[in-house]
Amino acid sequence: MSIWADTGAIFSALASQDSWEISNAMRSNAAWIFGASATVLGGLLVMFVYRAVPFVERHLERTVMVFSYLAIAMIIFWGVIDRFVFNNQEAWSTTIPPLLFMIMAWFGAAFNVRLRTHLSFSEFRTAMPRNGQMACLLLDAALWLGFAIIVVTTTTRLTALSASNFQIVLGTDDVMQWWFLITAPVAFLLMAGRVFQNLADDIDNYRNGEPLIKQAVIGGDV
Template identity: 60%
Template sequence: MGWFDGMGAIISALFANDAWTLGDALRANPQALWTLGFLVTVLGGLAVMAIYRAVPFIERYFEPTIMVVSYLTIGGIIFMGVIDRFFLNGQPPWSTTVPPFLFLIMTWVGCSYNVKLRTHLAFAEFRTIMPRTGQFACLLLDAVLWLGFAWIVIVTSTQETIGAAANFRFMAGTDNVMQWWFLISVPLAWLLLSGRVFQNLADDLRNYRRGDVMIRQAVIGGDA
């Protein structure tokens, strides 16, 4: 079976709006799944980069807003859970299960934002002493590795999300909140990350051609 065989079945199952059917299509066409995942990673990342360039407000504030809202929501749920438990003799059963999923959202969206800031194992001190060609090669390697990671995570986390939807997994402690509502944030966050990778790669190509500085010191928690 070729790498593209079965892609039509997956796309048809997607538009059927049935998670069980989609899950069956993914399991029946694993090679097509990885091919489609690669296309989504690359084309989706380029689309995200285009959106960021077209709307600077989104580029600057979208990820930080999600991180801050998730963090404050986690803190609020935990705080109210403590008050309910020790002072009101009760605690919502979901107060210990929802925060980890919100942390999942905050973590991977934050990962995308830090790719923008280049604070993930940048080794700037080592790279700054390399010749320009070596610096560019390292930056290109960064892009290839990040896109490879994104490809793997998008495919595997999408499978897990569809499995959760197909099996009607509810959030523990609730009877109407689905797990896949939160799990889908993982492939979406890595799609944002792939957009940041292409954004950085475009900047690196421009700097290399113009003779500008290639490696800058990254600051965790800084702005760019």
């Protein structure tokens, strides 16, 4: 089959909502075309949603992070009480928190792309000429978008494989692993949206003569 036929097979498998069919279809190299298209189009859609609904832009990732963190804290706190007070321990109390931590980290990474707190090298770039600064910002966008495409493609494959094998979270009877894994491609679609937001801002600043490099602040606001 040609790569375009394989791409069509992926869309057909997704339409069928059959995890086994999706997993098989995603094994081909066409998965990279699908992943790249989904990341770019999904990122643009996220950017437009963020622009249309500022409340979502300000609170979506942070809400997911906060609730994930609170869930981790509650599970661990109760696990300590359960173990040392009641001499008991739920098996899932040590397997679900790491999955929640990954969710918190993925959405946090997406949010901090917007804040440019990932190795921004602001002091070094500020000393560069304006065209050099813009070149660095374009390189940032290309690298982050490429990273998002890789993660969306590979984690979508992993999610489909997990669902097709009916993998459950260790220590549980009916909690599926793919319920947690699917948040990875979702988070990196949000990251792609943040990349496009930054890129649009950089182009506007370059055209209008505004400063291109600003001091990144961890925990700042968008």
